Amino acid sequence: DAKTTQPPSMDCAEGRAANLPCNHSTISGNEYVYWYRQIHSQGPQYIIHGLKNNETNEMASLIITEDRKSSTLILPHATLRDTAVYYCIGTNSGGSNYKLTFGKGTLLTVNP
Amino acid sequence: DAGVTQSPTHLIKTRGQQVTLRCSPKSGHDTVSWYQQALGQGPQFIFQYYEEEERQRGNFPDRFSGHQFPNYSSELNVNALLLGDSALYLCASSLVARGGYTFGSGTRLTVV
Numbered sequence: 001d002a003k004t005t006q007p008p009s010m011d012c013a014e015g016r017a018a019n020l021p022c023n024h025s026t027i028s029g030n031e032y033v034y035w036y037r038q039i040h041s042q043g044p045q046y047i048i049h050g051l052k053n054n055e056t057n058e059m060a061s062l063i064i065t066e067d068r069k070s071s072t073l074i075l076p077h078a079t080l081r082d083t084a085v086y087y088c089i090g091t092n093s094g095g096s097n098y099k100l101t102f103g104k105g106t107l108l109t110v111n112p
Numbered sequence: 113d114a115g116v117t118q119s120p121t122h123l124i125k126t127r128g129q130q131v132t133l134r135c136s137p138k139s140g141h142d143t144v145s146w147y148q149q150a151l152g153q154g155p156q157f158i159f160q161y162y163e164e165e166e167r168q169r170g171n172f173p174d175r176f177s178g179h180q181f182p183n184y185s186s187e188l189n190v191n192a193l194l195l196g197d198s199a200l201y202l203c204a205s206s207l208v209a210r211g212g213y214t215f216g217s218g219t220r221l222t223v224v
Binding site: 034041042043044045046049099102103104105 | 218
């Protein structure tokens with residue numbers, strides 16, 4: 001699995017967009033980028049994943065650079081409930097028969 | 113639709129004892145994975161079950177074993193408990209070939 005690097009913490013004002021960066025310079029061509037988040041005392045929650053193209057769903061958008069060495073998770077209108085640890089993970093399958101290698105993630109704090 | 117259900121939610125055991133944790137996957141999911149999360153760390157992959165067989169295993173000793181039943185539910189067994197086994201144990205389910213795991217809220221195991 002690709003090694004990923006994320007800032008340990010970030011702050012965001014409520015209602016503003018939260019942009020969470022992730023570096024994955026060693027990612028290989030068949031590895032997907034997955035994002036999960038973990039709110040305190042809960043299990044991780046799947047957010048979004050992508051391979052090459054930008055992706056959007058009801059929770060967030062994922063922007064992957066053309067060289068695939070980095071990506072950004074965008075929460076368009078952050079709320080207090082978005083305060084959580086966000087994990088960026090590179091893994092070698094778009095299906096579910098893969099394992100997730102979690103790092104320490106980014107603690108996003110959304111402030112009122 | 114119930115998500116992933118884990119039991120018990122909390123457990124206290126003594127060193128040397130054995131423990132069994134249980135997981136019911138989300139309805140329609142057929143793959144179950146187990147993760148261990150120590151305090152302040154990201155979850156670490158233990159193993160994954162599909163069609164009642166262990167298909168992947170992380171770097172955990174043989175004291176950690178598991179089982180998947182025909183109804184897709186799963187158990188995690190840990191023998192000869194050590195103080196270092198104290199952690200949050202997370203179960204995640206998925207459908208093969210579909211992206212994104214659904215995690216349970218975990219079982220908090222404390223070994224004294």
